[in-house]
Amino acid sequence: MIPIYIGYDPRESRVLDVARWSAYRRTSRPLQIQPLVLKELEAQGIMKRPMVVRDGKLWCPISEAPMATEFAISRFAVPFMRQSGWAMFCDCDVLFLKDPAKLLDLIDPSYAIMAVKHQQRESEAVKMDGQTQTFYRRKNWSSVVLWNLDHPSNKRLTNEMLNTWPGRDLHAFKWLEDHEIGELPLAWNYLIGASASELDPAEVSLAHYTLGGPWFAGWSGATQWDELWSREESILRAFEDAVQTPT
Known part of the structure; x- marks a missing residue:
């Protein structure tokens, strides 16, 4: 099985726990899942970009945009x-x-990366947690990606580019041509409330709560998607309680 890296943000550590649990609970093969922690990448010298806080929100001076x-x-x-x-x-x-x-x-080895090629939708200017939506070419493609690390075109991405390019250029995979990006089915990155086509949960392989979910304080949603996430978190909590309970 290919390794899975999940983005980590200290404000959403429980959300990562649930995502990781949902993968382990359904896999038919051994999984290697690693949180992608910014501080660890900085300590390794991989990430060197400046990041500041403006009005309580993360800000990228290079991109001149919120994160x-x-x-x-x-x-x-x-x-x-x-x-x-x-x-x-x-x-x-x-x-x-x-x-x-x-x-x-x-998986198709002829491609440098594979992703769901979402069509741009600008219906939501602000996310549930108050974070501003930023719009750019190939928006949301980078939220779920299969990387072909042996593909020569990915060698074009240098560490200098990683640390100096504006975020919009990285999210647009600017080092890749269109024909170098393979397409995954929508079911593998279904943007709840934001995908161009609606799918039933039974059709979805990976649900993406890009506009927010029940973990936010004051979340008013009561959809089947909210119930799915809350149920998964409850199953994880029950497992954690059982593990911690002395026999």
Whole structure:
């Protein structure tokens, strides 16, 4: 099974726990899942970009734009952490609803990366937690990515580019041509409330709560998607309680 890197933000550590749990609970093969922690990448010398806080929100001086999470840029460090084979990156606000091993059937080595090629939608200017939505080419493609680390085109991405390019250029995979990006089915990065097409939960392999979810204080949603996430968190909590309870 390919390794999975999940973006980590200290404000959403429980969200990552649930995402990781949902993958482990449904996999048919052993998984290697690693949180992508910005401070660790900085300590390793991979990430060197400046980041500041403005009005209580993360800000990237290079991009002159807000950052919704600590892993807004660090997601592109995957090729510097692993040099060969395939690797997956996903945001933390996801639920695996199908076996992650099924991704192996979709891999095509002719592509440098594979992603769901979402169409741009600008219906939401602000996310539930108050973070500003930033719009750019290939928006949301980078939220779930299969990286072909052996593909020569990914060698174009240098550490200098990682640390000096504006975020919009990295999120647009500007070092890649269109024909070098393979397409994954929508089911593998279904943007709840934001995808161009609506899918039933039974059709979705990976649900992405890009606009927020029940973990936010004051969340008023009561959809089937909210129930799915809350149920997954409850199952995880019950497992944690059982492990901690002395026999």
